[in-house]
Amino acid sequence: MKILALNCGSSSLKYQLYNWDKKTVIAKGVVERVTIGDSFIVHEVPGRENYRKKYDCPTHETAIHLIVKTLTHATHGVVTDMSQISAVGHRVVHGGEKFTCSVLINDKVIEGIKEVQHLAPLHNPANISGIEAAQVILPNAPHVAIFDTAFHQSMPEKAYLYPVPYEWYEKHGVRRYGFHGTSHLYVSKRAAVLLGKPQKDCNLITMHIGNGVSHCAIQSGISVDTTMGLTPLEGAVMGTRCGDIDPAIPAFIMEQEGHSAKSIDSILNKKSGLLGITGKYTDRRDVIDWAEAGDERCQLALEIESYRLKKQVGAYLAALGRVDAIVFTAGVGENASLIRQKALEGLESLGIELDIEKNKKTFTKSGETLISTAQSKIKVFVIPTDEELVFTEDVVGILEGTYSDHLTFPYTFSSNDTESEEVVQSQRLTA
Numbered sequence: 001m002k003i004l005a006l007n008c009g010s011s012s013l014k015y016q017l018y019n020w021d022k023k024t025v026i027a028k029g030v031v032e033r034v035t036i037g038d039s040f041i042v043h044e045v046p047g048r049e050n051y052r053k054k055y056d057c058p059t060h061e062t063a064i065h066l067i068v069k070t071l072t073h074a075t076h077g078v079v080t081d082m083s084q085i086s087a088v089g090h091r092v093v094h095g096g097e098k099f100t101c102s103v104l105i106n107d108k109v110i111e112g113i114k115e116v117q118h119l120a121p122l123h124n125p126a127n128i129s130g131i132e133a134a135q136v137i138l139p140n141a142p143h144v145a146i147f148d149t150a151f152h153q154s155m156p157e158k159a160y161l162y163p164v165p166y167e168w169y170e171k172h173g174v175r176r177y178g179f180h181g182t183s184h185l186y187v188s189k190r191a192a193v194l195l196g197k198p199q200k201d202c203n204l205i206t207m208h209i210g211n212g213v214s215h216c217a218i219q220s221g222i223s224v225d226t227t228m229g230l231t232p233l234e235g236a237v238m239g240t241r242c243g244d245i246d247p248a249i250p251a252f253i254m255e256q257e258g259h260s261a262k263s264i265d266s267i268l269n270k271k272s273g274l275l276g277i278t279g280k281y282t283d284r285r286d287v288i289d290w291a292e293a294g295d296e297r298c299q300l301a302l303e304i305e306s307y308r309l310k311k312q313v314g315a316y317l318a319a320l321g322r323v324d325a326i327v328f329t330a331g332v333g334e335n336a337s338l339i340r341q342k343a344l345e346g347l348e349s350l351g352i353e354l355d356i357e358k359n360k361k362t363f364t365k366s367g368e369t370l371i372s373t374a375q376s377k378i379k380v381f382v383i384p385t386d387e388e389l390v391f392t393e394d395v396v397g398i399l400e401g402t403y404s405d406h407l408t409f410p411y412t413f414s415s416n417d418t419e420s421e422e423v424v425q426s427q428r429l430t431a
């Protein structure tokens with residue numbers, strides 16, 4: 001059974017074609033810089049040289065067509081026909097209170113996803129166009145939606161309710177939902193394996209630092225708090241998103257500059273964060289390169305980003321009390337050693353001691369790596385995320401009718417835990 005996993009991020013589209021019977025990755029890749037110009041695809045097939053091609057992708061739909069072209073390409077492809085693919089798993093960022101677990105997609109589900117798309121304006125529209133484009137290409141295959149918000153359903157009320165009129169929650173669903181759930185789930189499972197402990201005994205701070213950024217506080221294996229909120233705008237500094245700011249700022253600027261609510265929302269989502277501070281860049285590679293070349297705004301942006309990452313580590317150390325490990329993941333977390341170093345420097349008295357040289361040499365390609373010193377009380381890992389494997393497991397679970405076993409808090413404390421860890425292990429060995 002060949003399963004295709006599609007992960008529409010705000011600026012990238014990742015895909016993975018998985019052979020479930022053999023538990024191997026047939027091909028995987030990413031279309032980067034979708035919607036922001038200079039886009040390109042990197043297509044990896046185990047045992048072959050990577051295929052890289054520039055291709056203009058102004059929308060996620062064009063990126064899906066590029067992926068199909070590549071998967072069926074005479075030289076670089078891996079299937080002769082898309083009908084060889086049995087099912088597709090789609091990342092959907094916001095499930096609101098409607099979707100608390102993965103579901104088989106039908107018209108009603110698409111309608112439900114559309115109803116909450118205003119809560120994730122950079123993501124849900126991209127997710128929907130991804131689903132609709134894939135349904136046209138694979139009309140007979142089952143399509144499954146996997147929600148970023150599902151893993152955080154375990155948060156207690158004290159973490160997910162805002163101190164605003166309670167009726168806003170009752171009437172409009174105003175609460176913290178949290179995002180990047182499949183990534184926090186995946187790296188927390190891997191961290192438990194690396195720590196040699198059952199998941200239910202692990203307290204972790206996981207940091208997903210990509211274009212979007214979120215921290216998650218994991219207690220006894222489950223999410224008890226996370227930094228993104230009602231929307232993926234809250235929390236850390238992001239590529240184009242502001243993260244935490246004084247909530248009075250939007251009304252103040254609306255009055256000062258005559259913006260509408262819609263226009264202020266768009267500025268906070270699309271023109272803020274690193275782009276807002278530097279005036280030019282969202283990609284950390286650009287920000288780091290220009291900071292090193294002496295650009296003061298880029299230097300300032302890095303200071304602000306890493307200072308805030310560090311403050312949040314402190315907050316979750318306090319929330320959790322005992323922490324076994326801190327995990328960095330996603331594009332920046334896996335590759336930007338400078339940001340990792342700056343985010344943890346000065347925390348030695350709290351039991352966090354980075355091995356500076358090891359940190360410098362660690363990238364996605366290094367695989368799962370311990371980057372703290374032997375003395376560090378709290379271990380620090382870089383763990384490449386694999387959201388697509390989580391999607392694949394859910395698709396198979398739904399197709400085989402076993403998914404309901406995981407329903408309340410997917411993947412956690414289920415009798416399948418040990419088995420799933422073995423699957424993850426074997427996948428990493430064979431990928």
Ligand SMILES: Nc1ncnc2c1ncn2[C@@H]1O[C@H](COP(=O)(O)OP(=O)(O)O)[C@@H](O)[C@H]1O
Binds near residue numbers: 284330
């Ligand atoms: N070598 C690198 N050094 C620094 N940052 C990197 C590197 N490689 C990727 N990144 C960062 O990772 C980001 C993308 O991360 P990713 O998790 O793929 O994002 P998303 O899924 O949100 O689109 C890019 O915007 C870039 O800032």
Ligand SMILES: CC(=O)OP(=O)(O)O
Binds near residue numbers: 009010123148210
């Ligand atoms: C929710 C979110 O911010 O996702 P991404 O990091 O893929 O943009």
Ligand SMILES: [Mg+2]
Binds near residue numbers: 330
């Ligand atoms: Mg992402």
